[in-house]
Amino acid sequence: MPHSISPEASPRSQEEDIVVTDAPPADPSEDEEAAESGGSIDAVMHSVEATNDSSKTDIKLDDMFDDDEDEDEDFPSSGLPANGKVETVEAAKDPSKIDVKLEDLFDDDEDEDEEFPSSGLPANGKMESSPPAAAPMQFAPSAKYTDPGIMLAFYQRVFPFRYLFQWLNHGIKPSNDFCHREFAFTLQNDAYLRYQSFQTGDLLRKDIIRLNPSRFEIGPVYTANPRDRKVLIRSTAFRPMSKELVFDIDLTDYDEIRTCCNKANICHKCWSFVTMAIKVVDVALRQDFGFEHVMWVYSGRRGAHAWISDKRARLLDDSKRKAIAGYLEVIKGGAQSGKKVNVRRPLHPHLARSLDILKAHFQTDILENQDPWAEPDKAERLLELLPDKALNDALRKKWDAAPGRSSSSKWADIDALAKTGASKNLDTTALRDAKQDIVLEYTYPRLDVEVSKKQIHLLKSPFVVHPGTGRVCVPIDTKRLEEFDPLGVPTVTELLAEIDQWEGANAKSDERETKKLQDYEKTSLKPYVEFFKSHVSNLLREEKGVKRERDECEGDAMEF
Numbered sequence: 001m002p003h004s005i006s007p008e009a010s011p012r013s014q015e016e017d018i019v020v021t022d023a024p025p026a027d028p029s030e031d032e033e034a035a036e037s038g039g040s041i042d043a044v045m046h047s048v049e050a051t052n053d054s055s056k057t058d059i060k061l062d063d064m065f066d067d068d069e070d071e072d073e074d075f076p077s078s079g080l081p082a083n084g085k086v087e088t089v090e091a092a093k094d095p096s097k098i099d100v101k102l103e104d105l106f107d108d109d110e111d112e113d114e115e116f117p118s119s120g121l122p123a124n125g126k127m128e129s130s131p132p133a134a135a136p137m138q139f140a141p142s143a144k145y146t147d148p149g150i151m152l153a154f155y156q157r158v159f160p161f162r163y164l165f166q167w168l169n170h171g172i173k174p175s176n177d178f179c180h181r182e183f184a185f186t187l188q189n190d191a192y193l194r195y196q197s198f199q200t201g202d203l204l205r206k207d208i209i210r211l212n213p214s215r216f217e218i219g220p221v222y223t224a225n226p227r228d229r230k231v232l233i234r235s236t237a238f239r240p241m242s243k244e245l246v247f248d249i250d251l252t253d254y255d256e257i258r259t260c261c262n263k264a265n266i267c268h269k270c271w272s273f274v275t276m277a278i279k280v281v282d283v284a285l286r287q288d289f290g291f292e293h294v295m296w297v298y299s300g301r302r303g304a305h306a307w308i309s310d311k312r313a314r315l316l317d318d319s320k321r322k323a324i325a326g327y328l329e330v331i332k333g334g335a336q337s338g339k340k341v342n343v344r345r346p347l348h349p350h351l352a353r354s355l356d357i358l359k360a361h362f363q364t365d366i367l368e369n370q371d372p373w374a375e376p377d378k379a380e381r382l383l384e385l386l387p388d389k390a391l392n393d394a395l396r397k398k399w400d401a402a403p404g405r406s407s408s409s410k411w412a413d414i415d416a417l418a419k420t421g422a423s424k425n426l427d428t429t430a431l432r433d434a435k436q437d438i439v440l441e442y443t444y445p446r447l448d449v450e451v452s453k454k455q456i457h458l459l460k461s462p463f464v465v466h467p468g469t470g471r472v473c474v475p476i477d478t479k480r481l482e483e484f485d486p487l488g489v490p491t492v493t494e495l496l497a498e499i500d501q502w503e504g505a506n507a508k509s510d511e512r513e514t515k516k517l518q519d520y521e522k523t524s525l526k527p528y529v530e531f532f533k534s535h536v537s538n539l540l541r542e543e544k545g546v547k548r549e550r551d552e553c554e555g556d557a558m559e560f
Helices: 146-158 159-168 199-211 269-288 317-330 350-372 377-383 389-401 405-417 428-443 476-484 492-505 526-557
Strands: 179-188 192-195 214-222 239-244 245-249 292-300 303-309
Touching: 146 199, 146 492, 159 199, 159 476, 159 526, 179 199, 199 526, 245 269, 245 317, 269 292, 269 317, 269 476, 350 405, 350 428, 377 389, 389 405, 405 428
Parallel strands: none
Antiparallel strands: 179 192, 179 214, 214 239, 245 303, 292 303
8 A cells, every 4th residue: 555645734735835945955964963053033034935836825823833731822933044134925815714733734543653642543443534635645656755655655654753853852751851842944945943942842843844854953851841941031041051062073174185085975985984973983982982872873974973872971061061072083184284284192092993993994994995195196195194204205296107007006116115215314203104094084983073072963863865866864883883884874855665565465364463562663764763762761761760869868868
């Protein structure tokens, strides 16, 4: 049976578009991080243009964005376009007004999963069917990944809202860790809504289904509800309290040393840079700082994000976050700068351990796969990093005589010519240190440290869909890091097709057995969700233990 969406739930049944002029266009190649902060706006949308069959439907703004009684009456603010103007789209005057109830617009019917009790079956165990549709919605293989119908089906049927809620809430019952958390939505027309917050995970799910964003970001936990920030008497009363410590690895930062791809493009060869970075940073976070709940998430195209959920990490202020980022930062300087690695000797234990991890990768992933010094101008860059002029002249002469010499051979030539006495005053210790620095420059993680320094920085949520590739931002199992294939991560259209295939193959199976499965379990997303579920369970187990210890300490303090 093809996956279907009730016509009331589908935004395409009304073709509702919210238009914001001069908003920055969506650039998939630049979506590795969300904007750190943005201006606020009381109303991003003034009206809605309905273009289905060239007829216009006038829908009031209050009706579109009424989030039940749990939300305040003030429409949440979001970022303004660059010119600070919002264009009003004037609906054509139509004497006939269509009265559509919100619950009718977004009735999920059989697409509802069992993740939240309030979204489940009625008390009588029966599910009412949606009004009959002319035909179930089906998507052509060539449909765009950001097609509103595709995204709506993904949110309704596949996205693991329950585990996302537990991960951010650090418990089963809603707490301020979730209720005071900021979410930011990028809508289908690139309008950006900041300072969204929700009292329960189910309300988050319902609002995402209602707004159907192309993606959404996660921000910090504030001292008050982000929706109430404008009514607070003192502005200082609204400030970030906690947020996961995060790190961002982006392959565009490796463009000067990767030879296989550039910009937003990736392949298996250059993905090894991300693999190396995860290995080095992950072991440092766990061994040097003692963090346990570290989760790496594929960004959907060309990078990875680290989320550290330990309570100690979440409570770090900006100065401590900056210090940790500085501890891990070794590569400094832009593409046109000179030597990018300048470290003291003897090497810090973290750097010595990193070199041990990276040596094998340098030989295969750098010298053989990237071949960074094959061209004469690139070979000059290598010579600039060596400390002895006489040795450099001898190497240059040899390489000019053999233009096709590989990077592996050129790297071996350094030691070979040094042993022949090409330089009478060669400092072997300086040469060894220079070679170590070269290995670090071509293999050590290149972190976007600005992402890590501030609590207020927003970062793309796990399991959202990358609009350019359609791939889901799935967690990465570091125990199987070498097996992770970024080009093999399922796309949103593949997942919906897998649900159709599973239901077609099991059409004659026992209905009671098949209904026990959630839709993600019918797809190739299942192992990623199960991994995430396990990570969340470990986090909740520790949070429960910490709470029990705190309660016991408070109880002991009351005894006289």
